[in-house]
Amino acid sequence: MKVNFFVTCLCDTVKANVAKRTVALLEQLGCDVMFPEAQSCCGQPSVNSGYVESSKPAMKSFIRAFECNDYPIVTPAGSCAAMVKAYPEYLKNEPEWAKRAQAVADRLFELTQFVVRELGVVQLGAKLVGTAVYHPSCSLIRKLGVRDEPLSLLAEVEGLTLLPIENQETCCGFGGTFSVKMGEISGEMVKEKVRHMSEVTPDYLIGADISCLMNIGGRLHREGKVIKVMHIAEVLTSC
Amino acid sequence: MSMKTSHATFKERIDIQMQDGYMRQSVANAQERMFSNRAKAADALGNWEQWREMGKEIRQHVLENLDYYLEQLSDKVVENGGHVFFARTAEEAAGYIEGIIKEKKAKKIVKSKSMVTEEIDLNKAIIALGCEVIETDLGEYILQVDDCDPPSHIVVPALHKNRTQIRDIFKEKVDYQGTNDPEEMTRFVRQHIRHDFLEADIGITGCNFAVAETGTVSLVTNEGNARLATSLPKTHIAVMGMERLVPTFEELDIVVSLLCRSAVGLPLTGYVTALTGPREGDQCDGPEEFHLVIVDNGRSTILGSEFKDILRCIRCAACVNTCPAYRHIGGQSYGSIYSGPVGAVLSPLLGGYEDFKELPYACSLCQSCNDVCPVKIPLSDLLLKHRKVMAESKLTPLGERAAARAFNYVNARPALWSKTVKVGAKVANAAIKDGKMLFNAGPLKDWTDSRDLPQPDGESFRSWFKNRKQTTVEQQKNEAGDRHD
Numbered sequence: 001m002k003v004n005f006f007v008t009c010l011c012d013t014v015k016a017n018v019a020k021r022t023v024a025l026l027e028q029l030g031c032d033v034m035f036p037e038a039q040s041c042c043g044q045p046s047v048n049s050g051y052v053e054s055s056k057p058a059m060k061s062f063i064r065a066f067e068c069n070d071y072p073i074v075t076p077a078g079s080c081a082a083m084v085k086a087y088p089e090y091l092k093n094e095p096e097w098a099k100r101a102q103a104v105a106d107r108l109f110e111l112t113q114f115v116v117r118e119l120g121v122v123q124l125g126a127k128l129v130g131t132a133v134y135h136p137s138c139s140l141i142r143k144l145g146v147r148d149e150p151l152s153l154l155a156e157v158e159g160l161t162l163l164p165i166e167n168q169e170t171c172c173g174f175g176g177t178f179s180v181k182m183g184e185i186s187g188e189m190v191k192e193k194v195r196h197m198s199e200v201t202p203d204y205l206i207g208a209d210i211s212c213l214m215n216i217g218g219r220l221h222r223e224g225k226v227i228k229v230m231h232i233a234e235v236l237t238s239c
Numbered sequence: 240m241s242m243k244t245s246h247a248t249f250k251e252r253i254d255i256q257m258q259d260g261y262m263r264q265s266v267a268n269a270q271e272r273m274f275s276n277r278a279k280a281a282d283a284l285g286n287w288e289q290w291r292e293m294g295k296e297i298r299q300h301v302l303e304n305l306d307y308y309l310e311q312l313s314d315k316v317v318e319n320g321g322h323v324f325f326a327r328t329a330e331e332a333a334g335y336i337e338g339i340i341k342e343k344k345a346k347k348i349v350k351s352k353s354m355v356t357e358e359i360d361l362n363k364a365i366i367a368l369g370c371e372v373i374e375t376d377l378g379e380y381i382l383q384v385d386d387c388d389p390p391s392h393i394v395v396p397a398l399h400k401n402r403t404q405i406r407d408i409f410k411e412k413v414d415y416q417g418t419n420d421p422e423e424m425t426r427f428v429r430q431h432i433r434h435d436f437l438e439a440d441i442g443i444t445g446c447n448f449a450v451a452e453t454g455t456v457s458l459v460t461n462e463g464n465a466r467l468a469t470s471l472p473k474t475h476i477a478v479m480g481m482e483r484l485v486p487t488f489e490e491l492d493i494v495v496s497l498l499c500r501s502a503v504g505l506p507l508t509g510y511v512t513a514l515t516g517p518r519e520g521d522q523c524d525g526p527e528e529f530h531l532v533i534v535d536n537g538r539s540t541i542l543g544s545e546f547k548d549i550l551r552c553i554r555c556a557a558c559v560n561t562c563p564a565y566r567h568i569g570g571q572s573y574g575s576i577y578s579g580p581v582g583a584v585l586s587p588l589l590g591g592y593e594d595f596k597e598l599p600y601a602c603s604l605c606q607s608c609n610d611v612c613p614v615k616i617p618l619s620d621l622l623l624k625h626r627k628v629m630a631e632s633k634l635t636p637l638g639e640r641a642a643a644r645a646f647n648y649v650n651a652r653p654a655l656w657s658k659t660v661k662v663g664a665k666v667a668n669a670a671i672k673d674g675k676m677l678f679n680a681g682p683l684k685d686w687t688d689s690r691d692l693p694q695p696d697g698e699s700f701r702s703w704f705k706n707r708k709q710t711t712v713e714q715q716k717n718e719a720g721d722r723h724d
Binding site: 009012013016019022023035038041043053055057060065114128138142169170171174175176178179181184187188192214215217221 | 250253254257267281294360420567600601602603604605606610625626627628630631639644647651652656660664674682684688690691692697698700701
């Protein structure tokens with residue numbers, strides 16, 4: 001099966017290794033991974049700050065980039081997937097573009113959603129020994145409704161035990177530009193998240209959104225905690 | 240107290256509030272308790288999602304036919320022997336009530352909890368007339384005796400105080416000699432203000448929902464004070480936001496169920512009161528005179544705007560009780576009588592961007608509020624709309640606008656974007672060491688105050704993908720794994 005890979009700007013510039021592991025995972029599942037080079041950022045930093053109008057040319061550029069074929073689009077980030085899925089609403093005053101946006105949005109899948117729902121696979125033969133806290137990101141559970149998919153994939157990882165924490169589904173405080181614009185509030189939110197995580201002393205923190213992982217990981221690093229931060233693509237390709 | 244509760248800036252307010260350990264503990268405890276109670280009460284119905292959908296439809300229907308139902312309500316109240324006043328502004332509403340106070344030569348007024356009376360700054364107007372006003376809801380009473388401390392929650396106004404602080408306030412202000420036991424303190428206040436109910440000339444209440452078909456005002460309380468305030472004084476004035484009505488008792492049943500379960504996690508509160516007009520000739524209870532003041536104060540403007548969904552709000556505060564930002568900054572940080580997600584949407588609409596422009600940004604867009612709202616208001620979407628309005632009206636900082644413009648310019652040009660990413664990946668890797676930026680990076684300081692930066696991997700994904708050798712899947716995995724470790 002041919003699939004397009006939407007890397008996201010954070011994975012492209014800062015966490016390329018997560019992107020590489022995602023490609024490896026998709027290839028392991030028999031996908032022929034293509035990377036449309038004209039892709040750019042989904043536009044969240046600008047759109048979520050209110051600059052919707054001036055973000056529209058970039059949205060259209062993104063749509064054009066993925067119109068190069070009809071294959072599914074897979075991305076290792078819930079928030080970026082949710083942003084692209086909101087394009088038709090943002091472009092509703094331009095019916096032609098709204099239609100094109102909808103066609104792209106319909107082909108777009110978050111990684112775990114794609115693996116579990118589209119490919120119908122949960123057993124990937126991965127092995128990771130230890131205990132972990134899984135952070136269900138807001139974008140995944142509340143915007144995309146992807147709650148069970150990551151859990152069913154992680155349940156099949158040999159040697160891995162997931163530990164529940166208090167207020168598990170509470171936001172980690174990232175929120176895109178919120179983390180700098182309202183850094184004090186965001187900081188308090190991530191401190192509480194790390195406190196709840198630390199209470200169960202896991203070996204790993206696992207998530208499916210690199211932005212949340214950077215946020216929580218940044219606090220863990222500041223506190224000198226030895227919890228290793230892993231994207232779910234890295235976990236699922238561990239052996 | 241008007242809408243605006245502070246003259247300090249937003250950042251000054253949150254700096255002060257976040258240092259208040261008592262407040263933060265009280266808020267966190269209350270959130271945990273109310274959130275889990277709400278979830279239990281919602282689950283107990285078995286089909287909560289259908290209830291929410293019904294609540295949304297009812298409120299939506301009322302808003303779409305607001306003129307019809309307001310007329311029906313007004314006609315019915317008059318038919319029942321009451322008086323109705325439509326107030327376009329806060330001043331008009333307060334002015335009408337001042338007129339009644341003067342006419343009755345009132346010396347004492349008892350009030351039950353009402354947010355809209357705070358919105359129109361009613362107590363200030365009453366006091367200016369030399370009339371005494373006593374808040375009889377326990378939470379409101381605590382705040383009133385504490386030199387009119389602003390409310391921090393729309394349902395539990397004194398949420399930010401713990402029982403020991405309350406004991407100390409009572410001790411200092413009303414000569415309370417007992418312990419910090421909530422029941423003992425409540426008993427004390429009941430005795431302390433009982434004579435006020437008996438002496439009051441006028442009772443003022445809010446209105447949770449008015450029933451258009453019958454001209455009824457309903458009140459949802461837990462303390463019974465609203466019943467005393469509406470049955471002992473000779474005159475009862477009810478003040479309501481113009482959108483707070485339902486067509487018939489059938490819909491009232493549904494919205495009250497949604498309200499009680501969402502607000503306090505109970506099937507019903509202690510008292511649900513339905514008052515239909517003043518006392519009639521052969522009745523021995525109730526006020527001789529009844530006035531209903533229907534307040535617009537900006538609501539009809541909201542009704543015609545892209546923010547109209549907020550008018551569905553039934554003031555349950557479920558969104559407040561789940562909001563992680565509210566949890567850490569507390570209600571008084573909002574600088575408005577309306578706090579939390581609903582306050583961040585409503586305050587700029589009713590009070591203007593000038594005073595409340597930061598509130599729509601005090602949100603990580605986690606959407607937890609959207610999920611719990613019993614009438615399905617897309618609160619986080621409305622906060623985004625506020626940001627959009629402000630960005631497009633140039634109310635946002637100049638530097639931010641320039642940054643957004645530059646970002647969007649590059650992001651809309653694939654070749655330029657690609658180059659930027661490739662260079663950016665290398666620069667980021669060189670500029671960050673051990674979680675710290677090697678040079679001062681402006682806005683990133685707010686990030687690094689409480690956390691470190693990630694160590695970038697060094698090469699952009701797109702460079703790697705383009706250059707990667709056609710190796711086997713296994714080799715690629717190993718390569719990526721090596722780099723990661």
